[in-house]
Amino acid sequence: MTTTTAPTAASADAADSGKQLSLIDCDVHNAFSSPDEIARYLPKYFRQRGLSLPGRAGFSSPLGVARADAVPDEGGKPGSSIAKMREQLIDAYNMDYVILTGGGILSCGVHAEADYGAAVARAYNEWFAEKWLDADPRMLGSLLVAPNNPAEAVKEIRRIGGHERLVQVIMTSATRTALGDRFYWPIYEAACEMGMPVAVHPGAESTGIANTFAPGFPASYFEWHSNLSQNYMGQVSSLISRGVFCEFPQLKFVCIEGGIGWAPHLMWRLDKNWKSLRATTPWLTRPPSEYLVEHIRFTTQPIEEPEKKDHLLQILDMVHAEKTVMFSSDYPHWDNDCPVHGLPKLPEPLKQRIMWQNAAELYNLKPR
Amino acid sequence: MTTTTAPTAASADAADSGKQLSLIDCDVHNAFSSPDEIARYLPKYFRQRGLSLPGRAGFSSPLGVARADAVPDEGGKPGSSIAKMREQLIDAYNMDYVILTGGGILSCGVHAEADYGAAVARAYNEWFAEKWLDADPRMLGSLLVAPNNPAEAVKEIRRIGGHERLVQVIMTSATRTALGDRFYWPIYEAACEMGMPVAVHPGAESTGIANTFAPGFPASYFEWHSNLSQNYMGQVSSLISRGVFCEFPQLKFVCIEGGIGWAPHLMWRLDKNWKSLRATTPWLTRPPSEYLVEHIRFTTQPIEEPEKKDHLLQILDMVHAEKTVMFSSDYPHWDNDCPVHGLPKLPEPLKQRIMWQNAAELYNLKPR
Numbered sequence: 001m002t003t004t005t006a007p008t009a010a011s012a013d014a015a016d017s018g019k020q021l022s023l024i025d026c027d028v029h030n031a032f033s034s035p036d037e038i039a040r041y042l043p044k045y046f047r048q049r050g051l052s053l054p055g056r057a058g059f060s061s062p063l064g065v066a067r068a069d070a071v072p073d074e075g076g077k078p079g080s081s082i083a084k085m086r087e088q089l090i091d092a093y094n095m096d097y098v099i100l101t102g103g104g105i106l107s108c109g110v111h112a113e114a115d116y117g118a119a120v121a122r123a124y125n126e127w128f129a130e131k132w133l134d135a136d137p138r139m140l141g142s143l144l145v146a147p148n149n150p151a152e153a154v155k156e157i158r159r160i161g162g163h164e165r166l167v168q169v170i171m172t173s174a175t176r177t178a179l180g181d182r183f184y185w186p187i188y189e190a191a192c193e194m195g196m197p198v199a200v201h202p203g204a205e206s207t208g209i210a211n212t213f214a215p216g217f218p219a220s221y222f223e224w225h226s227n228l229s230q231n232y233m234g235q236v237s238s239l240i241s242r243g244v245f246c247e248f249p250q251l252k253f254v255c256i257e258g259g260i261g262w263a264p265h266l267m268w269r270l271d272k273n274w275k276s277l278r279a280t281t282p283w284l285t286r287p288p289s290e291y292l293v294e295h296i297r298f299t300t301q302p303i304e305e306p307e308k309k310d311h312l313l314q315i316l317d318m319v320h321a322e323k324t325v326m327f328s329s330d331y332p333h334w335d336n337d338c339p340v341h342g343l344p345k346l347p348e349p350l351k352q353r354i355m356w357q358n359a360a361e362l363y364n365l366k367p368r
Numbered sequence: 369m370t371t372t373t374a375p376t377a378a379s380a381d382a383a384d385s386g387k388q389l390s391l392i393d394c395d396v397h398n399a400f401s402s403p404d405e406i407a408r409y410l411p412k413y414f415r416q417r418g419l420s421l422p423g424r425a426g427f428s429s430p431l432g433v434a435r436a437d438a439v440p441d442e443g444g445k446p447g448s449s450i451a452k453m454r455e456q457l458i459d460a461y462n463m464d465y466v467i468l469t470g471g472g473i474l475s476c477g478v479h480a481e482a483d484y485g486a487a488v489a490r491a492y493n494e495w496f497a498e499k500w501l502d503a504d505p506r507m508l509g510s511l512l513v514a515p516n517n518p519a520e521a522v523k524e525i526r527r528i529g530g531h532e533r534l535v536q537v538i539m540t541s542a543t544r545t546a547l548g549d550r551f552y553w554p555i556y557e558a559a560c561e562m563g564m565p566v567a568v569h570p571g572a573e574s575t576g577i578a579n580t581f582a583p584g585f586p587a588s589y590f591e592w593h594s595n596l597s598q599n600y601m602g603q604v605s606s607l608i609s610r611g612v613f614c615e616f617p618q619l620k621f622v623c624i625e626g627g628i629g630w631a632p633h634l635m636w637r638l639d640k641n642w643k644s645l646r647a648t649t650p651w652l653t654r655p656p657s658e659y660l661v662e663h664i665r666f667t668t669q670p671i672e673e674p675e676k677k678d679h680l681l682q683i684l685d686m687v688h689a690e691k692t693v694m695f696s697s698d699y700p701h702w703d704n705d706c707p708v709h710g711l712p713k714l715p716e717p718l719k720q721r722i723m724w725q726n727a728a729e730l731y732n733l734k735p736r
Contacts, residue, residue, distance in 0.1 A: 062647055178583035180591075205582065214573065214581045214595075215546035215602035222645045223548075223609045226637050227582075230598040233630075234583035241591045261633030262601075264679065268672040269594050269627060276703060277590040279430055304636040306686070311632065314682045318674070335644060 019367035021096045023339055024359040026299045027201070027256050027328035028089065029103035030132055030139075031066075031079035038105070041123035046116055053107045053120070054208030061221045063334045070332035078332040079103055082135045089331045090138055093339045096356065097365055098331075100132060101142050101170055101201055101256060109146040109172035110208030118152030121145050125160060133165055137368055142170035142199060147184055148209065154190040161194035167363040168254060173200035173231055174210035180238030188248045197297070197362055199254035200235065202228045232258035233266050236296055240270060243283040245295045252362055254297045257330060261304040264318035267292055293320045297362055299328035300354065301337040309344045322350055326359045387735035389464045391707055392727040394667045395569070395624050395696035396457065397471035398500055398507075399434075399447035406473070409491035414484055421475045421488070422576030429589045431702045438700035446700040447471055450503045457699045458506055461707045464724065465733055468500060468509050469538055469569055469624060477514040477540035478576030486520030489513050493528060501533055505736055510538035510567060515552055516577065522558040529562035535731040536622065541568035541599055542578035548606030556616045565665070565730055567622035568603065570596045600626035601634050604664055608638060611651040613663045620730055622665045625698060629672040632686035635660055661688045665730055667696035668722065669705040677712045690718055694727045 032038055035051035042051075070088060072081030079085065090098055105124050111117035121144045133141055143166045145153035157169060169191045177183055179200070191198050205228055206212040213231070218224035232255050245251060270288035278284065284291070298319070306312055316325065327343070330336040337343070339355070346354065359365065400406055403419035410419075438456060440449030447453065458466055473492050479485035489512045496509055511534045513521035525537060537559045545551055547568070559566050573596055574580040581599070586592035600623050613619060638656035646652065652659070666687070674680055684693065695711070698704040705711070707723070714722065727733065 061645065063644065175583050177585065178581070178587070180587065181584065211580060211582050211584055213546070213602045214579050214599035215543050215606060216549065216579055217545065218602075219546070219548065219606065219610055220645075220648055222641050222648050223605055225645075226605050226609065226634070226641050227602055229633065229637065230601050231582035233598050234581045234586075234595050237591055237594050238583060238587065241594065242587055259633060259637060261636060262630055264674065264683070265597065265627060265629030265633070265672060266594070268629060268674050269597065269670075272670060272673050273590050273594050276431065277429065277588075277593075280588055280590050302637075302640060304633060305640050306632070306636050311682070311686050314679070314686075315632070318679050318682075 021356045021360055021365065021367055023093060023095045024327065024356045024365065025089070025095050025098040025329050025331070025339070026326045026359050027101050027301060028085070028098040028331050029079045029333060030085070030100040031077040031103040032127065033076035033080045038120065038123050038127050041126040042119055046119045051120065054110055054204065056207055056224070057217055059219070059221045059224060061334065065333055067332045067334060067336065082132070085331070086136065089329065090136070095138060096367065097138050097140055099140050099142065099167060099363070101199070102144060105144065106170070106172040106201055107204035107207055109148055110174050110176070110204045110210040111146065111148065112209050114146065114149040115152070117146035118149040122156055125156065129160070133163065140165050140167045140363070142166070142168050143196070145169055145171050145187060147171045147175060147179070147187060150184055150186045153187045157187070157190040157194055157196070161190070161196055168197045168199045170199045170201060172204040173202045173235060173258065174204040174207065176209045176211060178238035179235045180242035180244055185244070185247065188244060188251050192248050192250050197252040197254050199256055201256045202231070202258060205231055229259040229262050233262050236266060236292065237270065240288045240291045241281055241284070243281070245291045246283045251295060252297060253295055254299065256299045256328065257301060258298070259302060259304060260298045260319055260325060261315050263292070263298065264315060293324055296324060297358065298325050300325060300343060301328045301330040302335055303337065303343060312344055316350065322353045323358065325354050326362070327355045389724045389728055389733065389735055391461060391463045392695065392724045392733065393457070393463050393466040393697050393699070393707070394694045394727050395469050395669060396453070396466040396699050397447045397701060398453070398468040399445040399471040400495065401444035401448045406488065406491050406495050409494040410487055414487050419488065422478055422572065424575055424592070425585055427587070427589045427592065429702065433701055435700045435702060435704065450500070453699070454504065457697065458504070463506060464735065465506050465508055467535060467731070468507055469567070470510060470512060473512065474540040474569055475572035475575055477516055478542050478544070478572045478578040479514065479516065480577050482514065482517040483520070485514035486517040486524070490524055493524065497528070501531065508533050508535045508731070510534070510536050511564070513537055513539050513555060515539045515543060515547070515555060518552055518554045521555045525555070525558040525562055525564070529558070529564055536565045536567045538567045538569060540572040541570045541603060541626065542572035542575065544577045544579060546606035547603045548610035548612055553612070553615065556612060556619050560616050560618050565620040565622050567624055569624040570599070570626060573599055597627040597630050601630050604634060604660065605638065608656045608659045609649055609652070611649070613659045614651045619663060620665060621663055622667065624667045624696065625669060626666070627670060627672060628666045628668070628687055628693060629683050631660070631666065632683060661692055664692060665726065666693050668693060668711060669696045669698040670703055671705065671711060680712055684718065690721045691726065693722050694730070695723045
């Protein structure tokens with residue numbers, strides 16, 4: 001296990017250059033203001049229908065999903081203005097890097113028509129390349145794929161995965177078959193070829209071809225949002241138990257916006273079951289929790305906020321946060337976290353790991 | 369919040385009588401050895417097809433689900449012999465009471481034919497009444513219902529719920545619609561009329577009409593078993609958020625065999641979302657975690673077993689175990705816990721709460 005005090009490659013590089021990283025934000029939502037911005041990049045056959053994505057079963061947040069004060073001065077959607085994002089986030093908090101994760105687009109991965117879903121992902125990437133990729137050296141991008149169409153996802157990763165500012169593959173965390181399924185393995189293979197982590201982000205759960213939650217459909221946005229972490233538990237469980245990290249030992253998997261507090265339970269439950277049932281998973285040569293700590297990364301927002309601050313520190317200890325947890329603001333969403341006040345007071349070495357070091361190591365980021 | 373040291377009604381009664389409770393086991397599986405034992409109680413129309421319950425998608429535990437040494441001397445299934453259960457469990461550990469929870473029968477609640485499922489539940493109850501109900505004053509029963517047929521479940525609860533040795537309603541934790549759904553409210557109403565808690569037990573997840581897990585079907589017994597707790601999280605989330613405990617303030621809900629370590633995350637996530645979204649759940653006048661601590665009870669087996677024992681004690685503190693957690697052995701299943709060695713060393717007041725006091729209060733049990 002990496003200790004919290006040992007110098008890392010990233011910090012050593014920083015010391016060499018005389019510069020220091022101090023803050024990397026791993027979940028920032030860049031938006032398009034109109035569906036036509038994306039649709040114009042669709043191939044002709046699909047372009048005539050425009051951008052058409054799966055929707056939820058009727059419920060929605062009464063607050064909307066974006067901060068009202070993040071609407072750009074010139075109008076449009078929160079997250080659509082490069083200037084506003086600099087002003088409210090990157091400059092305001094002197095961030096070294098932000099990882100852009102898109103917005104309102106991930107559900108292309110649970111579109112019933114897999115070729116349309118893949119075409120939307122590619123169109124989004126082309127729009128992103130034109131508008132965002134060269135906008136600011138502090139803004140890094142995520143390469144969008146539709147996991148329901150692995151063959152097209154692989155082509156897309158090989159097409160543009162080499163761009164230095166595209167630092168990860170991203171896809172919806174909602175699926176019809178769990179992400180450990182061999183169906184998706186070509187995506188992981190291509191990501192590893194490009195040296196990219198694979199990230200998932202919630203939002204499309206219970207839409208399109210995605211399953212709903214095990215007990216049944218949620219009845220409100222409140223219930224839906226509270227349930228999202230269960231899906232993450234199942235995804236991590238399937239990735240580990242089906243041997244994805246044995247086949248792809250370089251693969252890192254980023255669980256964005258799924259919470260953290262469930263991970264200790266899952267680690268212990270997997271380990272306990274593995275002790276009894278390891279004959280059924282002979283590819284797992286170590287306790288499952290070790291694969292989790294080595295291969296899974298969590299972003300902080302929405303971090304749990306127990307009444308007793310010690311409880312959160314205990315959870316962070318249980319999940320080996322010094323290795324697994326990375327700060328995210330989720331700007332400009334309604335429940336976004338401020339880098340200064342979003343987290344409780346942490347011991348300084350752990351704080352550095354969370355606020356920048358873990359992300360710098362994962363994405364191989366150095367001071368500019 | 370009840371403190372861990374204050375005298376309780378049950379302990380005061382015990383002191384009065386000069387006797388003391390010391391151990392109540394909240395999950396013990398009584399079994400039938402042959403499907404015909406149950407089928408003979410089915411009405412004629414259904415009897416001809418025998419006992420026919422939903423099965424899993426192919427995977428199974430290579431260990432089976434029962435202790436090999438629990439096979440009765442005269443043959444038959446583990447858990448089917450009253451004498452063996454006394455010898456290996458009740459007498460061996462000098463238990464005051466055991467709560468019998470059935471075995472191999474709960475999936476009647478996710479049978480596609482709701483009337484057949486309800487008929488099976490009633491047949492099981494009649495078999496139970498004949499074989500188990502008067503067998504031993506230390507053996508207490510659970511009244512089985514098929515939640516996919518609330519009208520018949522209500523009839524069954526009113527028919528026999530008054531029996532003093534039937535201490536709770538039990539049903540499958542696997543469902544097609546979450547247990548907070550108004551579809552099930554008549555069951556809760558009837559249980560409250562009879563003063564009975566409602567318990568759920570896993571086993572039927574991903575079978576029959578039950579949904580599979582959010583990410584998709586599990587690919588092994590190992591993955592399936594590790595995922596069961598997610599279903600519990602969704603059930604608890606739906607029960608609280610849809611106001612079941614506001615409508616039925618007397619209702620207690622027992623989560624058997626679902627683990628405990630996920631509960632802190634759920635409590636905090638629900639509370640955090642409630643703070644932002646409470647306008648959408650105006651019936652919740654207190655933070656959701658308070659409903660959880662008041663209305664939800666957890667049984668211990670399979671308790672999480674972190675490498676650091678302190679981590680489990682921290683989790684027990686987070687979930688207010690002095691009020692919410694009750695010992696269970698899960699005898700005679702493969703992963704059953706011994707009352708002596710199954711739990712780590714606990715502070716004495718907490719140990720008493722878990723080993724008998726919480727169960728004595730829930731089920732209104734006194735020394736005999």
